[in-house]
Amino acid sequence: MGIPDGEVKLVRDSVDIVALIGEQVQLRRVGRSWTGLCPFHSEKSPSFSVNQENGFYYCFGCHAHGDAITFLRETEHLDFVEAVERLAKRANITLHPESDPGSAKRKQYSDRLIEALDKAASFYHEQLLESPAARPARDYLRSRGLSGKIARDFKLGWSPPESGELLRVLSLSAEVLSDAGIGYVNRRGRFVDAMASRVVFPIMDA
Numbered sequence: 001m002g003i004p005d006g007e008v009k010l011v012r013d014s015v016d017i018v019a020l021i022g023e024q025v026q027l028r029r030v031g032r033s034w035t036g037l038c039p040f041h042s043e044k045s046p047s048f049s050v051n052q053e054n055g056f057y058y059c060f061g062c063h064a065h066g067d068a069i070t071f072l073r074e075t076e077h078l079d080f081v082e083a084v085e086r087l088a089k090r091a092n093i094t095l096h097p098e099s100d101p102g103s104a105k106r107k108q109y110s111d112r113l114i115e116a117l118d119k120a121a122s123f124y125h126e127q128l129l130e131s132p133a134a135r136p137a138r139d140y141l142r143s144r145g146l147s148g149k150i151a152r153d154f155k156l157g158w159s160p161p162e163s164g165e166l167l168r169v170l171s172l173s174a175e176v177l178s179d180a181g182i183g184y185v186n187r188r189g190r191f192v193d194a195m196a197s198r199v200v201f202p203i204m205d206a
Helices: 003-015 017-020 068-078 081-088 103-130 132-143 148-153 163-170 173-178
Strands: 028-030 034-035 046-050 056-059 184-185 192-193
Touching: 003 068, 003 081, 017 034, 017 046, 017 068, 046 163, 068 081, 103 148, 103 163, 103 173, 132 148, 163 173, 163 192, 173 184, 173 192
Parallel strands: none
Antiparallel strands: 028 034, 034 046, 046 056, 184 192
16 A cells, blocks of 8 residues: 555644654753654753754754654654554544555565564463573562562563574564564574563553
């Protein structure tokens, strides 16, 4: 699915970028711009600037920049079309998508990545609840006031140190797991679980 350029521009021009970013960043007006702490890197002094008139943001610290669409894509991990659709709904704009032969294929692969994340979360959760090796993780959660009920309600997990275990149990390719952001393939061509030996807090949102 593609969105006509004219409608993308209409959406971009209709969104108040200060109001959008202000939902996640505490902004303060300084002259003609708005400033705050950058949401893309850790800082103590505000270096993140938003120009409401031009609909543009820029960080003088990490150099992150873009418009309302870019901001939503980066903070919500959306693709371009999803971000435009979200903003169109916010601005009460009706879109008229154009057919795109590749959209079905991209959607299919996106669904596959989400399925991989769901399977990984279930695997980590089972490890936390059942694995003897996860006892330090369970003790740690209890020390932070998180009970077994909370762990079950929010599907908290723990990843074992052996990265190959995730590949074996999930029966998914290293490429799919890497694209899903669960890990990466090192220089030796081996998959490395990014969550290895860590307590995992899954985010249940596409």
